[in-house]
Every structure is written in C-alpha cells, then in structure tokens.
Amino acid sequence: xxxxxxxxxxxxxxxxxxxxxxxxxxxxxxxxxxxxxxxxxxxxxxxxxxxxxxxxxxxxxxxxxxxxxxxxxxxxxxxxxxxxxxxxxxxxxxxxxxxxxxxxxxxxxxxxxxxxxxxxxxxxxxxxxxxxxxxxxxxxxxxxxxxxxxxxxxxxxxxxxxxxxxxxxxxxxxxxxxxxxxxxxxxxxxxxxxxxxxxxxxxxxxxxxxxxxxxxxxxxxxxxxxxxxxxxxxxxxxxxxxxxxxxxxxxxxxxxxxxxxxxxxxxxxxxxxxxxxxxxxxxxxxxxxxxxxxxxxxxxxxxxxxxxxxxxxxxxxxxxxxxxxxxxxxxxxxxxxxxxxxx
Numbered sequence: 466x467x468x469x470x471x472x473x474x475x476x477x478x479x480x481x482x483x484x485x486x487x488x489x490x491x492x493x494x495x496x497x498x499x500x501x502x503x504x505x506x507x508x509x510x511x512x513x514x515x516x517x518x519x520x521x522x523x524x525x526x527x528x529x530x531x532x533x534x535x536x537x538x539x540x541x542x543x544x545x546x547x548x549x550x551x552x553x554x555x556x557x558x559x560x561x562x563x564x565x566x567x568x569x570x571x572x573x574x575x576x577x578x579x580x581x582x583x584x585x586x587x588x589x590x591x592x593x594x595x596x597x598x599x600x601x602x603x604x605x606x607x608x609x610x611x612x613x614x615x616x617x618x619x620x621x622x623x624x625x626x627x628x629x630x631x632x633x634x635x636x637x638x639x640x641x642x643x644x645x646x647x648x649x650x651x652x653x654x655x656x657x658x659x660x661x662x663x664x665x666x667x668x669x670x671x672x673x674x675x676x677x678x679x680x681x682x683x684x685x686x687x688x689x690x691x692x693x694x695x696x697x698x699x700x701x702x703x704x705x706x707x708x709x710x711x712x713x714x715x716x717x718x719x720x721x722x723x724x725x726x727x728x729x730x731x732x733x734x735x736x737x738x739x740x741x742x743x744x745x746x747x748x749x750x751x752x753x754x755x756x757x758x759x760x761x762x763x764x765x766x767x768x769x770x771x772x773x774x775x776x777x778x779x780x781x782x783x784x785x786x787x788x789x790x791x792x793x794x795x796x797x798x799x800x801x802x803x804x805x806x807x808x
Contacts, residue, residue: 646703
C-alpha cells in the first residue's frame with residue numbers, strides 16, 4: 466500500500482504545514498523512533514520535542530500546536546488520525562474463503578456465505594456460522610452455538626454449546642467461552658457440582674483477548690455487552706453481566722453474578738466478590754478489590770475499594786507512618802519521664 470503525502474493528509478482530514486512535497490510517496494505509519502523518510506508518525510506532549518528530530522516524512526500533531534519546526538499534519542485528534550493510517554497500512558492476510566477438507570462440520574450446521582473454516586476446526590452439530598465469519602485452526606464450535614457475521618475466531622478458541630457470539634466479534638487464541646461456572650454445594654464435607662445449564666451471550670463488536678475464560682451461567686446467560694473490549698488473561702464468572710463499551714484489562718477477575726453497567730473500566734488485576742453491582746461510567750484503578758456495590762460515575766482504588774481521593778490520602782499517610790511511630794515513641798518516653806518525676 467502506498468499513498469502520497471497529500472493523500473495521507475486528506476485521509477485524516479488534516480492540514481499539511483512546513484516544507485513538504487505533497488507528491489512524496491508514503492509507505493507506512495509507525496512510532497517516532499522507528500519512522501523513516503517514507504513514513505509518517507504522530508506525537509503529543511510530552512513527545513513533541515523528540516518528534517522534531519525524528520526521520521519521518523511528516524508528524525501528525527494537534528491542530529493547536531504552534532512553532533513545530535518539522536513537516537506536520539495538523540488534526541483535531543492525532544491518535545485517532547494515526548489509527549486510521551494503521552488500518553490503511555496494516556499487512557493484508559490472504560485467507561481462502563472456503564471450508565478446509567481437514568475441518569469437521571457436523572450435522573444440521575447452518576453455514577453462511579463467504580466463510581473460512583481452517584484445518585482441524587470442529588463445528589459441532591446444529592451450530593450456526595453466519596456470513597463472512599473466519600474460523601482459524603483448532604477451533605471448537607459447540608452444539609447449537611452461533612457465530613455472528615463478520616466475526617473472527619482465532620486458533621484454539623472454544624465456543625461451547627448453546628453460546629452466542631454476535632456480529633463483528635474478535636476472539637483471540639485459546640480463549641474459552643462457556644465452560645461451566647464454578648458452582649458447588651458443600652454438604653457433609655463433600656463438594657457436589659451444581660449443573661450449569663445456562664449459556665454465554667457475546668453481543669456485537671466485542672473483542673476478547675487470549676486465554677480468557679467466560680463461564681456459562683448456572684441458569685440464564687452470562688452477558689458481555691456491545692462494544693466491550695477484554696484484555697488477555699481475564700476471568701468472567703458465571704451469571705456476570707457486563708454492559709456496553711466496557712474495558713477490562715489483563716488479570717482482572719469478576720466473581721459470579723457481578724453486574725456491571727455501561728462504560729466501566731477495570732484496570733489491571735482488579736478483583737470483585739460475587740453478587741455486587743458496579744455503576745455505569747466508573748473506573749477501577751489497578752489492583753482494586755471490590756467487596757461492595759460501586760455507585761455510578763465513581764473512581765475507586767485499593768483494597769477494600771474506596772474512592773480514589775480517599776485512597777490517595779491513606780497512601781500518603783502510610784508513607785509517613787515510620788516517622789509518626791518514632792515521634793509517638795518519643796512522646797511516650799517523655800510522658801513516662803514526666804510521670805516518674807511527678808511521683
């Protein structure tokens with residue numbers, strides 16, 4: 466893929482400034498340190514100074530930046546503009562739109578148009594694969610499972626029986642959708658399994674990373690809302706509900722029946738106890754431990770979770786504890802000396 470510098474500016478709705486050749490051929494988009502004379506990059510504070518001396522043909526910058534001495538493309542949102550170019554220049558994979566002779570297609574499977582099913586994929590009886598779906602090697606699609614149109618199911622993924630994946634979903638390698646929830650009844654010292662007869666529903670435009678486990682509901686559905694993005698190594702317990710456009714970062718674990726609103730962010734290694742609610746438009750800082758409901762529009766941190774401001778005050782106090790202990794011991798010695806003197 467090649468574009469002229471002028472075409473690049475037009476694609477990102479930007480304005481070229483500085484000394485430039487609008488017919489210069491651009492062959493890619495990359496980071497500041499890697500960019501060569503036929504590539505473009507982007508920069509925001511505090512990296513503008515570094516970008517001035519880079520080798521890129523042009524630097525995408527915010528439209529209110531003044532005094533930038535290198536050829537630039539000014540836009541409203543440099544990150545969004547750069548994202549457009551990454552999509553344009555990303556390498557195209559050649560995928561044959563066919564069903565491999567080495568794949569297994571069960572009985573009564575509904576197959577859409579223009580699908581790709583690669584070697585050693587196993588599509589079980591009564592499953593449904595809609596148009597333009599890509600199923601990579603060693604994928605398992607269980608009985609009565611459904612995969613929505615234009616979705617990508619990468620190598621080693623299992624979408625278990627009765628689970629539904631919506632349109633435009635991306636599920637990365639070795640993730641399991643619909644394993645049994647962790648449900649047991651303990652009686653007389655023995656753990657007896659509770660049948661997990663529900664399913665998992667993944668709505669449209671969801672992306673799920675590698676090695677994620679999303680457990681099926683005991684009854685009903687574990688639900689991942691439209692537009693939600695889940696990082697690698699995340700666990701979602703049975704009967705959890707995540708609203709739309711949530712972000713769940715690596716090593717987060719949500720215990721069963723955690724109910725999450727829309728536009729919620731879980732940073733890395735957040736954990737929740739089961740049967741709590743997290744309100745919409747909230748942010749959980751890294752390693753937050755949730756043991757109670759979280760109101761809407763909250764910013765929580767720490768364990769047990771509390772408002773981020775309160776957590777900062779506590780951490781600041783913790784840093785002063787050694788000095789405070791020294792002062793307290795000194796005060797105790799002085800008080801003891803006064804008491805002995807008075808006696």
